C-alpha cells in the first residue's frame with residue numbers, strides 16, 4: 199500500500215555496527231516505509247561523537263546490530279500510507295529523536311527526556327546507508343540548502359536546544375572549550391544570540407584558525423589561557439565545555455564570572471567523573487547546566503543556516519564513500535584535526 203516508485207533498488211550497501219568495536223559494510227534490504235513513514239534517499243550523513251560512543255559500546259540507548267547515522271539530509275523518494283504533508287522529491291533532513299508522546303516527560307514538553315525514546319541511527323537503523331525510513335512527523339524541509347549543510351542541521355539543533363536553556367544575554371562574554379564541529383557551531387550561534395565576544399580553546403592550530411574565520415574573537419591553545427583576560431577580564435558569563443573530557447570541565451569552572459553559567463555540552467563516557475568545588479559554585483553564584491540532544495529545535499537550526507547566521511559548510515573536512523565506513527570512524531576517533539566527516543551517497547551529494 200505504499201506509493202513506492204518501481205525504480206528503487208531492493209538492496210543497498212550499509213555501514214553497520216554488529217557489536218562493540220565491530221564494523222562491516224554489507225548489503226541489506228532497502229527499507230519500506232510503513233504507515234506514516236517516508237523513505238529518504240540519503241545524500242550526506244555525518245559522523246558524530248555519539249556514533250563513536252556507540253562503537254565503543256558505552257552508549258546506553260544503542261542496540262546491536264545496527265546501522266548508525268542520525269545527522270543526514272536527502273530527498274523523499276517514497277511515501278507510506280497516510281502520509282499527508284511530505285512530497286516526493288522534497289529536500290529534507292529529520293529530527294532523529296522519536297519521543298513516545300505519551301510519557302510524563304513528553305507530556306510536559308521535555309521530549310528529549312522521553313522514557314521510551316527511539317532514535318534514528320541509535321535504537322533503529324539510521325542513515326549510514328543510501329536509504330533511511332523515518333516517520334513523517336520528524337521530517338523537516340531544508341529548501342535550497344546543500345545536503346552537506348542539511349546534514350549539519352541536527353548538531354546545530356543540539357546547540358539551539360542548549361541555548362534555549364542557557365539563555366545568553368546581549369553583551370555576554372562566552373568561552374568555548376573545543377573548536378571541533380560542535381565548538382564552531384557554538385561560537386557562531388552564541389554570537390547570533392547576542393554574545394559580545396567569544397573565545398575558544400583547542401589543541402589543534404588548524405581548528406583554531408577555522409574558529410577565527412567563523413567569528414571567534416580569540417582562539418588559543420591550553421598553553422595560552424592567560425590571553426583570555428584580554429577578552430573578559432572579569433571572567434565569562436558563559437563557559438561551554440564542548441570536548442567531553444572531564445578534566446576540561448574541572449578547569450572550565452575557574453573561568454566563569456560570578457553569576458555565570460558553566461554549560462556541559464560535550465559527551466563524556468557514561469562512567470566518567472569530574473571534581474568540581476561546591477564552594478566555588480556557592481561563593482560565585484554559578485550555575486552548572488547540562489543540555490541533552492535536540493528538543494523540537496530542528497526548524498530553528500534550519501532557519502539559522504538559511505538566514506546566514508551560522509555557516510556550516512566550512513566545518514566539513516572529509517567526504518567519504520560508505521565503503522570507507524571503518525576509515526571514517528577511525529578518523530573521527532583518532533584525528534584531533536579532523537572536523538565533520540560525512541559519508542556521501544549517489545549522485546545527489548551536493
Ligand SMILES: [Zn+2]
Pocket residue numbers: 246247248268269352353
Ligand atoms: Zn549527533
Ligand SMILES: [Zn+2]
Pocket residue numbers: 297298299300301302303304305309311312313314315
Ligand atoms: Zn515519552
